[in-house]
Amino acid sequence: MRISQNINGIIMGLMTMALLIGCESDLEENPPSLVTPQNFYQTDDDFKAAINGAIKPLYGGWGGFDFNAPLILCSGAEDITSRPSSPELRQFDTFNPTLNYSGALGMWTRMYNTINASNGIIASIGTAEGVSEENRNAYEGQARYLRALSYFFLTRWFGEIPLITQDNQAEAINDEVGQSPVADIYALIVEDLSIAENYLPVTFSEVGRPxxxxxxxxxxxxxxxxxxxxxxxxxxxxxxxxxxxxxxxxxxxxxxxxxxxxxxxxxxxxxxxxxxxxxGLSTNAGAASHLHQGSRPGEEGGWNDIMSEARFFNVFPxxxxxxxxxxxxxxxxxxxxxxxxxxxxxxxxxxxxxxxxxxxxxxxxxxxxxxxxxxxxxxxxxxxxxxxxxxxxxxxxxxxxxxxxxxxxxxxxxxxxxxxxxxxxxxxxxxxxxxxxxxxxxxxxxxxxxxxxxxxxEMVIEVNQGLYPNVDEHHRWLPKPQTEVDLITGLEQNPGY
CATH class of the missing domain: 1.25.40.390 (Serine Threonine Protein Phosphatase 5, Tetratricopeptide repeat)
Structure with a gap:
């Protein structure tokens, strides 16, 4: 049996989640958009809406895994490139990244919104007296999976990042969380997934849950x-x-x-x-997929945003x-x-x-x-x-x-x-x-x-140096969004940028 996340119904869930994640606020925004949900989740419906709200930032609205940004951030590999007329889209492909690429900031923001929502669910599990233990475990397992998934992408892209587990990110920023060693981030990811694999069922009655x-x-x-x-x-x-x-x-x-x-x-x-x-769900623009538009050729009315590299195609078996x-x-x-x-x-x-x-x-x-x-x-x-x-x-x-x-x-x-x-x-x-x-x-x-x-x-240089002589070891991590570096005390830009 396969498990997928059907986006249908998420928007209604977001109505409930508005107190938690606001309107996809940046990590540094003020507490009103990051309300602590200590007493918010009490019923199964509350937690189901909360899980949907934790998933929502990752997909939909042209800024998550529904569109180009995650693939652009991974275009230093030889499979993906972008149209030559767009230096912004090609910056990671050519190893000339800027410090404030909107796609990088967008993925950073969205994943921290998912982390924040997941933190709130985890913090509230123990007070949900009207929910069965089996269901509490399932909700916590899903939240821990989503938090682990988000941190896994963030640390592989950006290295040392803020490690936040409390359910109010604004308080964490005020505590000068700064950035944590990669080993510490992986330790939390392993802990979350170890709990999740024990708490989650093999299947759900509804399709669409981790x-x-x-x-x-x-x-x-x-x-x-x-x-x-x-x-x-x-x-x-x-x-x-x-x-x-x-x-x-x-x-x-x-x-x-x-x-x-x-x-x-x-x-x-x-x-x-x-x-x-x-x-994706095509009937809802905020929950739809958009990669079909970005990955189609201009001759077909597509946007020419992402495509393959000929060198990759030519050696593909x-x-x-x-x-x-x-x-x-x-x-x-x-x-x-x-x-x-x-x-x-x-x-x-x-x-x-x-x-x-x-x-x-x-x-x-x-x-x-x-x-x-x-x-x-x-x-x-x-x-x-x-x-x-x-x-x-x-x-x-x-x-x-x-x-x-x-x-x-x-x-x-x-x-x-x-x-x-x-x-x-x-x-x-x-x-x-x-x-x-x-x-x-x-x-x-x-x-x-x-x-x-x-x-x-450790193959980044080996694979790319013949085409891009400027590539070196510092490119293994992408530059952190500079706006976040400027605003978060203790968060430092990656070396070489």
Missing amino acids: TKGAAKTLLAEVYINMAGWPLKDASKYALARDKAKEVMDMMQYSLEPNFSDLWRVANKLTNSEFIFSLN EGPRKDATFWTDFADEANTNWQDSNIGQPYIAKYRDAGAGASYEQGAVNSFNGDGFFVFSRYAEVLLIYAEAANMAEGGPSALAVDAINQVRRRASGNDTVLYPDLTTSMTMEEFDDAVIAERNWEFAFEAKRWFDLVRR
Whole structure:
């Protein structure tokens, strides 16, 4: 069973949440928009609205995972680029970032709003006498998952950041919270997810909540990041292996047989692979997906905001997965090929289908507002985390690690073992590791995964220096929004910026 976050109903939940999160205020805004909800949550309906309110900042309104900003922030990887005429969109791709990019500030603000909302839920659990213990655990588990997810993205983008767990951010800022070491931030993430995996059910009666499998999967991803830069704690490989195996043993998820089916709106609530995703609702502009507009070529009436790099397309292995990943022949009157297009780059196919907003096949969109989605965790990543972590923890590939990656490769090739030969246990640890990291590159193209892989495996310079000689080690972290640095006592700009 897959778990997705259906945005339907969130706006009504936000009416209730107005006292908590205000109107997506910046981290530094005054207490009236960050009211402490000590006595606010008393019933199941209160907590359900609160969870919806905690999710809302992450998706919708053209500023979260519904649109371009998270992918722009990850465009230092070789899969994503932007139109040459927009230095603002290309600044991370070319390693010339500004200190006040609106997309970076927007993601910072939204994620701290989710953190603040989650803090309020966690702080209120113990006083909700009218809610059963089972339900209290489920609400707390969801809040801890959302807080962990937000801190996980923030620290991987910006490094040392404010670590706030109290339910009034204004008070925390007044206490000069400053910034915390990355190790401390990861410690809270691990604590939150460890509680969440125990509190959350395997499934909910309603589709659209982070579950036990979502918490375990995110924790496995967290561990494998802790094994790399900057913490470099190799002991976490074994923990990542074991946590991924727990998800595999749940028997709740499986690979969809056809890779292309993953990216169709009609399948988003029923496919077996998605573990946690955020879904748009085209009938509500504030809860809709918008990536279909930003990722379409100008020849089709799109905005040319994000597309692939030709160098990435040219080395991408042939097969059904490649066909479903890239959009190369446009749906315009001239049936333009990407090589003859105005931008001269291949485009992204994964976000084309937006349901009522735009079908996969058509060119011009019906609406800016779509029914698309953004995937945070899917079963293919569980398999590849297991393969990578087991190999590194055990000093070589086991039969189970080999089978895990081969499942992904077979699906990618349409079971063509000539096109994608099976890997074997005869490979060295280094050979198998290279194969897994490469497979992650192909499998998760345009899903905001590759940049973080380059950072944790210290490959940013290696991959980019030939094209961008200015890249160096300080680019592993992005510049923090300077407006936040100026306003928050003790928050320092990252070195090199």
